[in-house]
Amino acid sequence: MRDLLSFLPYVVRTARRARTRTLLTVAGAALAMGLFAFVRTVERGVDDLSARAGTQTLVVFQDSRFCPLTSELPVRYAGPIRDTPGVEEVLPTLVFINSCRSNLDLVTLHGVEPRSIDKVYDFKVLDGDLAGWKTRGDGALVGERLAARRGARVGERIRLGEIDVHVNAVVRGSGAGIDNIAFVHLDQLALARKKLGGATQFLVRLSPGADPAEVAETIDRTFKNDESRTDTKTMQAFVAGAVGEIREVVSFAKMLGYLAVVIVALVLANTVFISAQSRANEMGVMETIGVTKPLLAALVALEGVGLGLVGGALGAGLVALAFTIHPTTLGIEGWGIDFHPSLAVALQTLAASFAVGLLASVLPAIDAAMRPLARAVKEE
């Protein structure tokens, strides 16, 4: 290792000597590893949303409806649900979203009863106050990400969806998707949407120890013959259903990401191979001076790993920069999948770049090390 580090300036300057080739290779690696980082970021967003969806909260939805725009249940269902054994609290919610399809400008309004909200949701008020919102009919609690995307500040009036609201507080939630929701008073949203007495869904917080499957079955049985049949799932299953399609897209994108990594490995291998071939005589001279064949192979590998790492760092850096400058949330069926720059993704990208660089260098390194010294010295 010490010998390898001693020759680091030689490796770096050799890469700089063939500037255009090095730049093109690094650019290719950066693009491919950037794609890898992007796909990992998206996948992480989906995983994060799913992980934050708990199993001790149930969602009661209208049966056979998959989009909040089409599910309609009577608010009066809240009473029987609250009386179901194992239920601790119920929050009737009228949901308004600007689109059920995948979109990058998701606006989700949840009309809820102010007195019950903090019994069902766990969130932290980052700015403003919760008590003020409870007493102000046109007030809104705006999720942190939505506030950032819309530039909403406490005390301002903004238009969200189709209603004007006064921002009482900006909140950060521990549950799935809360950071992309604006909570408003149920009556105000119902009035605006002409859905008085209606709700899209009910959020049900279970008592400690209650069996979610049993409670869900009881709720659905209760309304089996009522005006609207219900379909009750845990929050986790509900979110999993919503993001199922996007997961498939991500899986496909992942394949493309891996393919890009393979392509960059081949490009790197080609570059390192040409570089090592063009320096056959130089390497012969180094061997004559006393550089061992394993060190020679390591020097070739160092070039490949270095190019891969620089490309990977650039790609990961560009993706992180893009998501920092432009915070992005992919909306799907009312759920927001946040794309955050993350250290974990950056490290994964660098690790993948290292592996790709090393893999790409194996053949050129072996080739350089296997070349007979007498022949290498002759090659000028």
Place this chain on the structure above:
Amino acid sequence: MSLIEIDAVTKTYHGTSEDVTPLEDLSLRIDEGEFVALMGPSGSGKTTLLNLIAGIDQPTAGRVTVAGEEVSALSARELARWRTRSVGFVFQGYNLLPVLTAYENVEVPLLLLRLPRADRDRKVMTALGAVGLGDRAHHLPRQLSGGQQQRVSIARAIVADPKVLLADEPTGNLDRVAATATLDLLKRLNTEFGKTLVMVTHDALAAGAADRLIHLDKGRIVEDAHA
């Protein structure tokens, strides 16, 4: 006892159509402090012999011993270490690493010997001073003339203080003035510093600097004369 002993050495290269034997049953003794010129037509086996002495190539048969070390019996790793310590090589085309400065080129053998930085610095500057290029230490090879590059390569060859210097057509790429300066330098290393020199050359001027001329033809010694 001689510093370099070549005993019944044969070297055969196996080709696809036919085998080539540039050296055949060759024996030779070179004493410490000698300046030997190897001469002969192309294909006579001069460079092959030089490569065998340097451990760059291995004999098909026979034995090569340099300073008591049987070079032909060393492993690749041992050979690499031995070359760094015991042999300095001067090439016709200078063969400096183009991305490294003169100082860094001369420093390479010392990096392999893992000497402390201060020792390396002292030895590099001494070697560059000995070849008259102390003031060109931080120049890249492309910023130096051919003669200067050859002097840097000589500095690199002597920096680890080897007993033997091997030179393959060291004046082949130089004009007359630079060639004379290079030969003077090699002669000085031989007489003042006691280096044993084995030089392959076609050039009568270069051969004139040596005190022993060995003529090779078809892999055998045809003449061995002291000047």
